[in-house]
Amino acid sequence: MKHLYIFFSLIILINTIIPSFGQQVKKAENGVFLLKNATLHTVSSSTYIGDILLKDGIIAEIGKSVSNPPNAKVIDCTGKHIYPGLIDSGSRLGLVEIDAVSLTNDFDEHGDFVPHMKALIAVNPNAVAIPVTRVNGVTTVFAKPDGGTFPGTGALIDLFGYSPEQMTCGSERVIMRFPSTGRRGRWDRRTDEDVKKDAEKALKNINDIWSIAVQYMKMDSASKADNQKWCTNNPQMMALLPIVKGEQPLFIEVNSKNDIESALEWVSDKKLKAVFTGVAEGWRVADKIAKANIPVITGPILNTPRRDNDRYDASYTNPSKMAKAGIKVALRTDNAENTRNLPFNAAFAAAYGMGIENALRSVTLTPAEIFGVADKYGSLDKGKVANIIVADGDPFETKTKIEKLFIRGWSIPLESRQTLLYDEFLQRTPGIK
Amino acid sequence: MNRLTIVLAVIMPVLLNAQNVLIKNGTVLTITKGVKENSDILVTNGKIARIDKNISAPNGTSIIDATGMFVMPGIIDAHSHIALDVVNEATNPVTAEVNVGDALDPLDVSIYRALAGGVTATHAMHGSANAVGGQCETIKLRYGTVNPDELRMEGAPRTIKFALGENPIRVHGEGNKIMPNTRMGVEQVFRNAFSEAQLYMKDWDDYKKGLRKSSPEYNLRNETMADILKGNIIIHCHSYRADEILMLMRVLKDYNINRICFQHVNEGFKVAPELAAFGAGASVFADWWAYKFEVYYSTAYNAAILTRNGVVTSINSDSEELIRHLYHEAAKTQRYGDLTDDEALALITINPAKQLGIDKRVGSLEVGKDADIAIFKGHPLSVYAVPQKTLVDGQVRFDIEKDPDDTRIDINPNEKYSTFYETERNYENSGCLRGISEMLMQESYAKFMRFKYSQNHTH
Structure with a gap:
């Protein structure tokens, strides 16, 4: 008995020691994966128990029973839940490493009119926060510039890859921050009149920009029609071309009730596809937004109400009130390092009126639609990009563990600097002496 | 006014607020004595009188039906700046003489919003601009009163804010060009302040013993530092890096001080064995990190590592958002x-109570304790949990069924809507550097305006 005990102790010891010799950094693994007997939360259709085959970076097959190709790695997922990877529709992830260290901030270029600043150029594929984010099931984010009136062009990226080319989802969007009549913070002590004047001036500014952009488009089209080479160096206006042509939506950041109403008016007389972002007070004018048929990206949901006289749960209930009015709603964290809290933001929206199913859609298929990539992202469907999370339960629930993660068909190790610090320090050696 | 009326005037509000309540048939999460299914809690005069099954309601007791609900002790936030007019007396690296208790703001709507998240008590703290900041105030969220004194938790031990690292260095070293400009300087600020207080105590001792004829000059800063040396004040120290945490423990050992709770303490996990051996508490964020360099090497596993290593750990907000x-x-x-x-719930109940020295009164559901109680639909550790009712001293201060749209106490009748803020009220404007960041923002805004002004007038 004693020998048996020593024998088992030795085995345990060897098992713990050996992997640490020459231990390598865990790498992502590519291949053909067949995940069997999982509860498949497809989002696009029903939820059922079945199999899913990942091959060449896409969902090659999905169904109640998928046959096993010869080279597939079969993973039994009995009792597990599979969801499409979660999409954060607005984040600074990859564009900032440490908030207070300005030289690590790459989201705010000088200049008020810089729509040609492309997030995809500055996204750091090796940002420490990226693995921290994806191990919570967030596989895709819209990394966006922020700052001036036209702070730049954001990019939808997958959270795995070593270059922008490997990460991009092929969807980039120009951002405009609508002139605000709100306060920038408690320190903002402009008079009401000055606030109004500043907003009017800013509105004139965007109107001027818009009319120049329309002129620019006409000149551009005319020169192309004449088959002339139009010699121009106006990257700002070039960036706005797809917007004024109506080929691409303009993301308009707007938050307060009055500003949303002004933005609706501004949009109404233009040939323009718009998506409203932020929309903190969307609930106050939900019917009007719904009538204008403008999709909304809102968040963070875990946020204080923006006015002192608002109900304590105003930000929790905002998405559900907008959704109930018929608005297409996607969610965002508007964060950087804690973009990992997207599932919890969605959960609060769910708990405060939206329901789990709709909240799940608002971080999967709805953003895919808004970003024009619903043919590739947002649900478990054959042919879509294999961004998949395997969890022991509902990925919104706090204690749920994400057990496997696939991005573009690669099996991603569930490791980040934060988990490595846990491994190192749970039982620190040496201890106190 | 005779003495009796004065006494009555002080006692009456307490008596009026004293409540008799029976909370029926909930799942009672006592924290310290396990989970009691389908149980009742009888509250008499604002205290928990009984926890049992099928308690019948005595006359004059209001009944709360908690069937299908979870009943837990009111949440305690060991690091908060709500209910405060000002936070930072950023004029000196040592300001032990000031007290945020002099700047309580019972009208702050954040108090109501915290109640709506099940919070019943907070540690209203001075900011982190100074190495030795001001004294703090442990308050109960008795929202509805306009009297700042009614917020104070009577009998709670005195506490004081210390701060290490970037904030005091930024404010005094970089800002005012004085010590501390480094973590070496921060250490010396503490040693100097304690040593001065020791000399001050000796002068008074000598005077009392008749060894000196004239009394020393009374100095409230030294008085306060002396009270720390005597063990009458609990230190709550803003800290991040492991090395500076070790530094302060070394200093405290030299001065024979042992009552300390480290705040934020993002790298506490690295020195968890040392913290446990010292008997220091740790009050941490669940997952905040990377907002400045000294929190870059953080992990959301901090609380778990500290707990498993035997450190009394709490999770705090330092934010009017997180507190909800x-x-x-x-x-x-x-x-x-x-x-x-139980471990997770202890982080927001009995553990912060221990760190504030109020665990005999609050932090668990036990007979004899204050009836500070939060009632949830759904288990409070579920992300879908929704707080339903929050009681402070047995009085319902938040009730989701009676929650009004506008919960402000001070309403400006000329305003249809109150001001809209573009930025969320996040840690930058509500946290440890409140006042300082506002100052910096105002400066940069003023610079911006000056720039614009000069532009307008040069052509």
Whole structure:
């Protein structure tokens, strides 16, 4: 008995020691994966128990029973839940490493009119926060510039890859921050009149920009029609071309009730596809937004109400009130390092009126639609990009563990600097002496 | 006014507020004595009188039906700046003489919003601009009163804010060009302040013993530092890096001080054995990190590592946003480190109570304790939990069924809507550097305006 005990102790010891010799950094693994007997939360259709085959970076097959190709790695997922990877529709992830260290901030270029600043150029594929984010099931984010009136062009990226080319989802969007009549913070002590004047001036500014952009488009089209080479160096206006042509939506950041109403008016007389972002007070004018048929990206949901006289749960209930009015709603964290809290933001929206199913859609298929990539992202469907999370339960629930993660068909190790610090320090050696 | 009326005037509000309540048939999460299914809690005069099954309501007792609900002790936030007019007396690296208790703001709507998240008590703290900041005030969220004194938790031990690292260095070294400009300087600020207080105490001792004829000059700063040396004040120290945490423990050992709770303490996990051996507490964020360099090497597993190493650990908010869902913040330790339900809930109840020295009064559901109680639909560690009612001293201060749209106490009748803020009220404007960041923002805004002005007038 004693020998048996020593024998088992030795085995345990060897098992713990050996992997640490020459231990390598865990790498992502590519291949053909067949995940069997999982509860498949497809989002696009029903939820059922079945199999899913990942091959060449896409969902090659999905169904109640998928046959096993010869080279597939079969993973039994009995009792597990599979969801499409979660999409954060607005984040600074990859564009900032440490908030207070300005030289690590790459989201705010000088200049008020810089729509040609492309997030995809500055996204750091090796940002420490990226693995921290994806191990919570967030596989895709819209990394966006922020700052001036036209702070730049954001990019939808997958959270795995070593270059922008490997990460991009092929969807980039120009951002405009609508002139605000709100306060920038408690320190903002402009008079009401000055606030109004500043907003009017800013509105004139965007109107001027818009009319120049329309002129620019006409000149551009005319020169192309004449088959002339139009010699121009106006990257700002070039960036706005797809917007004024109506080929691409303009993301308009707007938050307060009055500003949303002004933005609706501004949009109404233009040939323009718009998506409203932020929309903190969307609930106050939900019917009007719904009538204008403008999709909304809102968040963070875990946020204080923006006015002192608002109900304590105003930000929790905002998405559900907008959704109930018929608005297409996607969610965002508007964060950087804690973009990992997207599932919890969605959960609060769910708990405060939206329901789990709709909240799940608002971080999967709805953003895919808004970003024009619903043919590739947002649900478990054959042919879509294999961004998949395997969890022991509902990925919104706090204690749920994400057990496997696939991005573009690669099996991603569930490791980040934060988990490595846990491994190192749970039982620190040496201890106190 | 005779003495009796004065006494009555002080006692009456307390008597009026004293409540008799029976909370029926809930799942009672006592924290210290396990989970009691289908149980009742009888509250008499604002205290928990009984916890049992099928208690019948005595006359004059209001009844709350908690069938299908979870009943837990009111949440305690060991690091908060709500209900304060000002936070930072950023004029000197040592300002032990000031007290945020002199600047309580009972009208702050954040108090109501915290109640709506099940919070019943907070540690209203001075900011982190100074190495030795001001004294703090442990308050109960008796929202509805306009009297600042009614917020104070009577009998709670005195506490004081210390701060290490970037904030005091930024404000005094970089800002005012005085010590501390480095972590070496921060250490000396503490040693100097304690040593001066020792000399001050000796002068008074000598005077009392008749060894000197004239009394020393009374100095409130030294008086306060002396009270720390005597063990009458608990230190709550803003800290991040492991090395500076070790530094302060070394200093405290030299001065024979042992009552300390480290705040934020993002790298506490690296020195968890040392913290446990010292008997220091740790009050941490669930997952905040990377907002400045000294929190870059953080991990959301911090609370779990500290707990498993035997450190009395709490999760705090330092934010008027996070304070509204501390139950969710505590639950994150189950994703990051597998804490049990009791361990996770202790992080926001009995543990912060211990750190504030009020655990005999609050922090668990036990007979004799204050009836500070939060009632949830759904288990409070579930992300879908929704707080229903919050009681402070047996009085319902938040009730989701009677929650009004506008919960302000001070309403400006000329305003249809109150001001809209573009930025969320996040840690930058509500946290430890409140006042300072406002000052910096105002400066940069003023610079911006000056720039614009000069532009307008040069052509």
